[in-house]
Amino acid sequence: LALAMLVLAGCDSSKILPSDALNVLDPKGTAGEKSLDLIYFSIAIMLVVFAIVMAIFIYVLVKFRKREGVTLDRSKYKDHNTVLEIIWTVLPIAALVALAIPTVKYTFDLAEVPKGDDVLVVEVVGHQYWWEFKYPKQGFKTAQELHIPVGKKVHFKITGTDVLHAFWVPALGGKMDVIPGRVNELTLDAKKAGLYHGKCAELCGASHALMDFKVVAEEQADFDKWLAKMSAPPAPVVTAKEKQGEEIFNSSCIKCHAGMDPKRQGPDLTKFGNRQSIAGVLKYDEKNLKAWLKDPKSIKPGTKMEKFDFLNDQELDALTQYLMNRK
């Protein structure tokens, strides 16, 4: 059974995601590499302990097994052995100290706040059930998709608005608690360009498992292009259909999506057309966007987003068009 579980645990997720998108054992950043070092080091210590305990266990099983004609002389039993007791007290302490030294060192290394113009600062806000990413220096915010430049330190200031969440990018490192009213800090970097998967790692409600985000790590030039795209004014509304979509947006969606209703804060959709996913879990296309608008709770149970099932097909079409052109 254990072997079967081991084999099943090796299931390949690369058909739905790039193979390194969610892999703690194949880190793509400094923090992830340090975590993996600690994982290997603690497994090595555990294997040594396991081997010693098993060796003693097997020795005792064989040596003192019940044999025909041999009765154990209980009068020879000892109730005390100072040397042995010292050994089995000192050895575990030594193992724990050996584990603690690199753990404490790495913890302090990773908590260091990087300084300089070269550091990208991103403010992360966890919401039920989506992620908001603010780029304070660049002056814009986005949701569900975090872009970072390869080879640069990214300093995250992490907070939340409702319940506890946890910010985790398995391939890069983490995780860090999201606590409303408190700002936690975390520094990550990506050594290789790629698309990495981010997860919420703290049970936060019905759609905890769907509270995903993407990390797009890209070369500096591509990252600069993305920054320029995000900082530029939104594309003008041209066609009559888009104008109709804009009217629907301004009469319904804007209440939550421009932060006018503090209890129902939705993601900023100014540059929605640059996204790669819908609600962080669906592929970005027209069909999925319509499905989301019609019945978001069927896709993400517990989401604060309301149904837009009162729109007719033509209106839904116009709204979809308007949103997808927000580039």
Ligand code: CUA
């Ligand atoms: Cu947010 Cu789990």
